[in-house]
Amino acid sequence: MRHIAIIGSGPAGYYSAEAAQKKFGDEVAVDIIDRLPVPFGLIRTGVAPDHQSIKAVSRRYEKTNLGDNVRFVGNVTVGEDITIAELQDLYDAVVLATGAPHDRVLEIPGSDLPGVIGSAAFVGWYNGHPDFKDLNPPLDARSVAIIGNGNVALDVARILAKSEAEFVGSDIVGHALDGLKQSGVEKITFLGRRGPHQIAMTPKELGELGHLERARPVVEAEDFPDIGDDAMLEPGMRKSVNHLRSFLIAAADAEHKPVEIAFDFFAMPIEVQGDGRVEKLIVEKTELDKDLRSIGTGERYELDCQMVISCIGYRTPPIEGVPYEHGRGRFANSEGRILPGLYCVGWARRGPSGTIGTNKPDGFAIVEAIAEDIGSGGRKEGRAGLDRLIASRGIDAITFRDWKKIEEAEIARARSGSPREKFTDIADMIAARD
Numbered sequence: 357m358r359h360i361a362i363i364g365s366g367p368a369g370y371y372s373a374e375a376a377q378k379k380f381g382d383e384v385a386v387d388i389i390d391r392l393p394v395p396f397g398l399i400r401t402g403v404a405p406d407h408q409s410i411k412a413v414s415r416r417y418e419k420t421n422l423g424d425n426v427r428f429v430g431n432v433t434v435g436e437d438i439t440i441a442e443l444q445d446l447y448d449a450v451v452l453a454t455g456a457p458h459d460r461v462l463e464i465p466g467s468d469l470p471g472v473i474g475s476a477a478f479v480g481w482y483n484g485h486p487d488f489k490d491l492n493p494p495l496d497a498r499s500v501a502i503i504g505n506g507n508v509a510l511d512v513a514r515i516l517a518k519s520e521a522e523f524v525g526s527d528i529v530g531h532a533l534d535g536l537k538q539s540g541v542e543k544i545t546f547l548g549r550r551g552p553h554q555i556a557m558t559p560k561e562l563g564e565l566g567h568l569e570r571a572r573p574v575v576e577a578e579d580f581p582d583i584g585d586d587a588m589l590e591p592g593m594r595k596s597v598n599h600l601r602s603f604l605i606a607a608a609d610a611e612h613k614p615v616e617i618a619f620d621f622f623a624m625p626i627e628v629q630g631d632g633r634v635e636k637l638i639v640e641k642t643e644l645d646k647d648l649r650s651i652g653t654g655e656r657y658e659l660d661c662q663m664v665i666s667c668i669g670y671r672t673p674p675i676e677g678v679p680y681e682h683g684r685g686r687f688a689n690s691e692g693r694i695l696p697g698l699y700c701v702g703w704a705r706r707g708p709s710g711t712i713g714t715n716k717p718d719g720f721a722i723v724e725a726i727a728e729d730i731g732s733g734g735r736k737e738g739r740a741g742l743d744r745l746i747a748s749r750g751i752d753a754i755t756f757r758d759w760k761k762i763e764e765a766e767i768a769r770a771r772s773g774s775p776r777e778k779f780t781d782i783a784d785m786i787a788a789r790d
């Protein structure tokens with residue numbers, strides 16, 4: 357029997373568990389440990405609440421949990437309740453699938469002013485992550501600056517721009533919906549430090565901006581390169597740029613929509629200013645060098661805004677004793693191997709890029725590496741040892757069956773038209789199990 361502990365119950369964790377099941381059949385016991393009492397990580401608290409079709413992949417992860425050889429062990433914090441070293445003593449392989457839940461820091465003066473928020477916090481707030489339920493973003497802001505030109509920036513802008521009716525069918529949490537209903541946002545500005553050909557927004561997601569009920573995307577013709585240059589782009593990027601160009605054409609028809617979503621390209625924020633809260637951003641115009649990196653031109657402008665949301669990427673939090681690559685914000689690893697018996701997968705391995713599906717080959721590859729390293733069989737005690745530690749420390753671990761009860765309670769309390777109303781408090785999650 358091989359004993360594998362996976363830390364983190366998001367996509368990378370579940371695809372690794374599924375791969376272990378497929379590779380080893382009955383000869384494996386996998387424990388997926390999560391600090392929250394509820395599973396699915398990024399699917400629950402990262403993927404936008406109005407993207408339910410993406411969230412549906414959790415049904416696949418649920419199937420992984422049906423057999424006895426995969427367990428969910430929630431409400432257990434590795435590094436606090438149990439150490440990595442203890443897990444390494446108990447399991448033949450310990451796989452860190454902890455994702456990248458911390459924001460990359462916006463290192464400009466004034467970024468500590470109230471009203472400057474990282475995307476992890478803002479996304480966590482509207483998705484009901486217990487860590488961010490009390491964020492209370494300043495939704496009285498009329499103008500919001502969003503730093504970054506990636507898909508997270510798009511999610512954030514769309515959520516800020518949607519009408520209440522556009523959230524029907526979503527599982528946006530009640531506190532966020534109530535806040536957004538009162539919001540005074542009239543203008544949302546994306547600040548991209550490079551140009552339309554360098555965006556990290558994918559076509560489907562960018563296309564959605566063109567169909568919002570009360571918001572219209574606005575781009576400036578002079579920011580675009582010659583249309584002939586689009587031919588050099590790879591097909592996905594070409595589609596995205598086509599969407600941007602279509603916003604130019606659609607602008608006249610959309611003028612009646614009250615919320616403007618402006619794309620400021622070649623725009624690098626260099627300072628946040630305000631008296632006790634954000635009042636404006638100082639932005640430097642940029643140009644591209646021969647390697648397509650942005651460099652400042654010295655020309656500056658001011659953007660009035662009362663909230664700044666930086667969507668510039670994420671970092672994996674370090675764990676004591678685990679080698680870490682500070683520059684890239686992920687565990688130091690060679691194709692997922694960190695130390696003998698210790699592995700990482702998903703964003704914790706390669707950094708925060710790719711879609712949910714990218715984690716599938718990742719999970720399968722790490723299980724191949726584990727199979728190679730363990731050989732014909734494991735030597736460790738596995739879950740019996742974990743259960744003993746959990747019991748001796750009085751930890752209230754949550755099983756998958758418990759989670760199903762929590763889920764039932766969330767479904768039962770959903771507002772009309774919504775699939776669930778998530779609990780945002782850990783104590784409430786645990787109480788729903790009892």
Ligand code: NAP
Nearest residue numbers: 504505506507508509549550556561667668669708709710
């Ligand atoms: P991302 O795709 O890496 O985009 C980050 C953006 O921030 C880039 O435009 C980058 O510009 C900019 N940036 C980075 N540092 C900056 C700085 N110091 N100042 C100004 N701008 C800066 O990251 P993400 O949006 O967080 O998304 C993470 C991953 O999740 C991506 O793979 C994304 O596709 C995926 N995702 C997918 C979906 C979906 O499919 N629906 C939804 C959300 C997220 P440069 O290019 O100039 O570095």
